[in-house]
Amino acid sequence: MSAGLFLMARSVDPKAWKGETDAKLGDISARLQDLDSRLAAEKKHSAQAEKSSTQYHGASDYSKGYRLVSEFVAGILVGTLVGYGLDYVFHTLPLFLIIFLLLGFVAGMVNLSRAANRTPPSPEELAKMPKPADDEDK
C-alpha cells in the first residue's frame, strides 16, 4: 500500500504539476482579477449614473409631473363639457353627461399614455442635442 501511494505520488509529481498549472492558473486568476476590478468599476459607474438620473431635479420633474396630470384632467374636462353641452341641447340631462364623462376618462388615459411615451426634451436635453446649422449663409 505504501508502495502504491509512493508510486502514485511519484507518477503525478506534485511539484511539477503544481509548477506547470501555476503559470496557467496565475494567468487566469490575473485575468479574473482584472475582470473583477473592471466589473466593479463598471458597476460603480452605472450606479453613479443611475443615482444622478433618479435624483430629484426640482422644477424640471415637477413640470413633467404637472404635464401628465394636466393631460389626464383635460380629457375628463372635455368629456364632461361635451356631454353637458349635448344634454343642454337635447334636454336629456344625465344621459350624455355620463357617457361622455366615461369617454373623457378613456381619452384622458390615452393622453396620459401618449404624453408619458413621448416626452418632449427638457431644456437640459435640448442643450445636449446637436446645434442646427446656421442658415444665414444661404
Place this chain on the structure above:
Amino acid sequence: MVNDPIHQFRIHPILGPWNVFGQEIAFTNSNLFMGIIVLVVVGFLLLASSKKALVPGRLQSVGEMWYSLVHNMVENVLGHDGAPFFPLVFALFSFVLVANMLGMFPYFFTVTSHVIVTASLAVFVVGLVVVVGIYKHGLGWFKLFVPSGVPLAILPLISLIEFISFLSRPISLGLRLFGNMLAGHIVLKVFAGFVVSLVALGIGGAIGSIAPLFMAVALTALEFLVAFLQAFVFAILTCVYLNDALHTHH
C-alpha cells in the same frame, strides 16, 4: 383684507370703461401689462442686438442665448421645414416668459395667471395646427381620428375617443400654464401672509415666522424656475403639435 391671496389677480380698469356697440370695454391692468411685456421683449432684443459685436458682450450674449434656445427647439422638434414657424414660436415663448418673469416682481400683475389669456393662446395654437394640417394634407388630415388597424366594430368609439383627446389639447396646454402661475403666486402670498400675521402676534410669533419666511424665499426661487420652465414647455408643446400637423404618420 390685506392678506387676501386672490387680491393680486383682480382685474380693474385703468382707463374707461367705454361703451362700444353695447359692450363695456376698458383698458385694464392686464392690458397695461401685456403692453409692457411687448415693450420689454422688443426693447430688450433691440438693445441686445444694437451693438452686433463679433464677440458678444453680456447683453448680446443673453439675446443670442434666447434666440438660439428657440432656434434649437424649432430645428430639433419641427425639422428644417418648420422654419416658417420660428417667428411664431419665438413670439409665444418670449411673451409667456416675460409675462411669467414680470409677474415675479412684487405689485406686478401676472398676465398668464388668467385662464382666458392662456386659453386664448392655446386655442390659437391648436387652431393653427388644424389649419396647417388641412393645408398640408387636405382632407386626409382627418384620418388622425381614424387610426389604422382598428376593427370596424369599435371604430366609432375609437374615433370619438381620439376626437375628445384632440379637443383636450388646447385645454391641457392652457390649463397647465394658468394653473402653475396661479398656484405658485397663491402659495407665495399665503406663506408671506403667515410671516405678517405671525409677527403681529408678538415676540414669540416673530421667532416662529422664520420658518414661513424661509419657505417664501425658497418658493420664490422655485417660482423663477417654474416661470421659465412653463414658458419653455408651452413653446415646445407648440412645436410638438405643429410637428404632428406637418408630418402626419398613417
